Amino acid sequence: xxxxxxxxxxxxANRMKTKLQSALSASVLExxxxxxxxxxxxxxxxxxxxxxxxxKIVSPNFEGQSLVKRHRMVYDALADELQSGLxxxxxxxxxxxxxxxx
Amino acid sequence: xxxxxxxxxxxxxxxxxxxxTNRIVVPGFNYQHGMRYSTTVPNDPDTHDDFKPxxxxxxxxxxxxxxxxLDVQQNPVMIYMKGVPDAPQCxxxxxxxxxxxxxxxxxxxxxxxxxxxxxxxxxxxxxWPTFPQIFIKGEFIGGSDIILNLHQxxxxxxxxxxxxxxxxxx
Numbered sequence: 514x515x516x517x518x519x520x521x522x523x524x525x526a527n528r529m530k531t532k533l534q535s536a537l538s539a540s541v542l543e544x545x546x547x548x549x550x551x552x553x554x555x556x557x558x559x560x561x562x563x564x565x566x567x568x569k570i571v572s573p574n575f576e577g578q579s580l581v582k583r584h585r586m587v588y589d590a591l592a593d594e595l596q597s598g599l600x601x602x603x604x605x606x607x608x609x610x611x612x613x614x615x
Numbered sequence: 616x617x618x619x620x621x622x623x624x625x626x627x628x629x630x631x632x633x634x635x636t637n638r639i640v641v642p643g644f645n646y647q648h649g650m651r652y653s654t655t656v657p658n659d660p661d662t663h664d665d666f667k668p669x670x671x672x673x674x675x676x677x678x679x680x681x682x683x684x685l686d687v688q689q690n691p692v693m694i695y696m697k698g699v700p701d702a703p704q705c706x707x708x709x710x711x712x713x714x715x716x717x718x719x720x721x722x723x724x725x726x727x728x729x730x731x732x733x734x735x736x737x738x739x740x741x742x743w744p745t746f747p748q749i750f751i752k753g754e755f756i757g758g759s760d761i762i763l764n765l766h767q768x769x770x771x772x773x774x775x776x777x778x779x780x781x782x783x784x785x
Contacts, residue, residue: 551706580761588744595744601707602745604760 525563525599529591533570536590540609541571551600564600575608679736687750690723691778695737696747697728704728707759708747714759714766715749718775720782751775 526544533542545567568587575583583606591599677685687693692715698704700712700722715722727734727746734746741748741755749756751774756762765771 580764581755581757584757584761585742592744600745601705603707 525594526566529566529568529594529599532590532594533568533587537570537572537574537586539570539572541569541612543567543569547603564598565602566599567603567605569605571607571609571612573609575606576610580606679733680740682733683737683740686723686725687753687755690721690750691752691781692720692722692775693750694722694724694747695727695734696724697726699726700724705746707745711747711749711759711762714762714771717766718771718779720775720778752778 526546530542530544533539533544546563546565547567548563548565551565570587574586578586584604587602587604587606588595591602694700694708694711694715696703696705696708696711698708700716703709703712712722712724725733725737727737737746737748738744741750743755743758745758747758749758749762756765756774762771765774
């Protein structure tokens with residue numbers, strides 16, 4: 514059960530990575546599976562467990578865009594995944610400048 | 616002050632009786648979240664189509680999209696979430712409620728887990744795929760990441776200032 518879940522997670526995470534990379538030409542792209550934190554949570558029951566991710570993206574495309582806009586860009590890139598059981602993503606979306614400033 | 620706020624928060628999260636600032640029923644119109652449509656259509660062949668019962672949604676001129684639109688117009692702070700403010704059923708919804716509760720503003724909420732059609736209507740209204748979704752004075756704000764970010768940058772305080780002020784004078 515656990516290993517089957519892990520395989521599914523791996524494949525979804527990989528697909529997400531590819532899609533985000535090509536859509537947003539990210540310079541930093543970190544995807545962390547946190548589905549285990551949401552196991553058994555209402556609305557997730559019955560799915561395979563590859564549902565929740567933390568995503569950190571640094572992309573020049575975010576320049577001049579509001580937070581809502583940036584999140585939409587991420588959601589747009591992942592539309593297929595959201596259709597097929599991806600439940601929630603926690604998104605950190607920054608421009609290269611914003612990360613440099615820290 | 617901080618102490619009383621956090622105890623208030625804790626109360627809310629523990630699912631004890633609703634705090635003053637949380638209301639779940641949206642005033643002004645009577646669409647109930649989780650409302651069930653009538654599914655009993657009599658199979659009487661003599662009944663003309665015009666007289667067959669239809670579901671409530673068709674009967675009322677209110678589409679679910681209208682419901683959402685009215686929600687966000689009539690409620691200064693509207694949240695569509697998993698669970699209810701006193702008992703969120705998702706960590707992200709819980710986080711959003713905790714952040715909003717810091718500001719002592721009236722919070723209107725609908726539980727999208729109770730109504731899949733409403734859930735879809737909200738998604739298409741905002742063109743946003745996940746929950747919670749927060750609207751302030753009719754403006755779509757975003758989900759829990761964004762509300763937390765606005766809280767941290769101080770923008771949320773500005774957005775909620777006049778709502779909190781209205782609360783005090785009422």
